[in-house]
Amino acid sequence: MRMKIKKRIFISLLVASIIMFLGFTAAGIALYLNKFNYFYRLLLLAVIAVMIVLIAILSIGLAATVLTLWHVKSFFGLQKLMNFSINLLFPIALTLGRLLHIPKDIVKSSYVEVNNKLVKSRNFRIKPDEILVLAPHCLQRWDCPHKITANVSNCRRCGRCDIDKLLSLVESKGIKLAVATGGTLARKIVMEYRPRAIVAIACERDLSEGILDTNPIPVLGILNIRPEGPCMNTRVDVERVREAVDFFLDYGLTASLIWKGSRADEKCKS
Structure with missing residues (x-):
């Protein structure tokens, strides 16, 4: 944990x-x-x-x-x-x-x-295709022959790493996913995709530098999990990625408004 x-x-x-x-x-x-x-x-x-x-x-x-x-x-x-x-x-x-x-x-x-x-103190209403999930290449198994940094669709969806789960997530949400080998490629990807919001997965160093580099684009950072040490077979809590994406899609604000409306109805009935 x-x-x-x-x-x-x-x-x-x-x-x-x-x-x-x-x-x-x-x-x-x-x-x-x-x-x-x-x-x-x-x-x-x-x-x-x-x-x-x-x-x-x-x-x-x-x-x-x-x-x-x-x-x-x-x-x-x-x-x-x-x-x-x-x-x-x-x-x-x-x-x-x-x-x-x-x-x-x-x-x-x-x-x-x-x-x-x-970032979460602000309200966003961003279209799915304007949201980018930026993941590190170390999420992929080190011995996998199908490299995905050039094209994430090269993934064979075998389930051995969390890339498969991330692909399922972005497909269900209609958002974009890119995999970077480091800060230089990450900056190039951001310039190419021009997103309005980013959900970034990385270690402390890459996340902090990336957030500073992409300012003022809002970035929600999620630290990767390193059961085998840094830069090798890392993992990510995909549910946290889902929550971050939903926040930018404004699901959180919508749920809050629905909750407040139901509370108001209860008070009126009482």
Whole structure:
């Protein structure tokens, strides 16, 4: 069973990153108060001003992110600011995590959880043929002679790996499935298919990098299962893939509206 990674790990590292910026700004102010010549004082003042503006923007973006995670509701007009803050602070959060001896896979997994929650705070109504399921080639059995990275239809549907189940899923939903060998091919596939939403299956590294690379396309990330170690005969929880696809198809919102309607009817009858 995959360990549930807490979202607060990544959020805490983002907060620590902003605190670090505040420390640098305070140090700059202290230097400014010393007796430098006019040119250096002017240059330092410009740097401090830029840092103050940047900290304000990042703080607003992070605050909007936390509120979105808390209320599971997207705040209109702040989506780009949230993405900018997270994308800018992501490498700093990784560095701080390394300094604090937090494994990078845990930090990246926490980031994927945060991203998924942010995506699910929004409402989507996307056509099936505009949704792409992007899977890693390591889902296929390593000894299978029928390679599917060039054409997923080469799969013989023998059932030895989860590609067969994914093909059944995409056929029933009318969505697209592609298999990539790495980040470069994945980016090429996204540029070729031009989807409006992606359900991505991969390890922590590829998922986090892929989500950042495809921004602002909404991506729901699903970590693969590695019973034999990384990059070999991996598996995926196909039910989680189905739930992610249904979310983009707006099934979740429709079910929620039906439930609310039935509750309203019950209250009227009572």
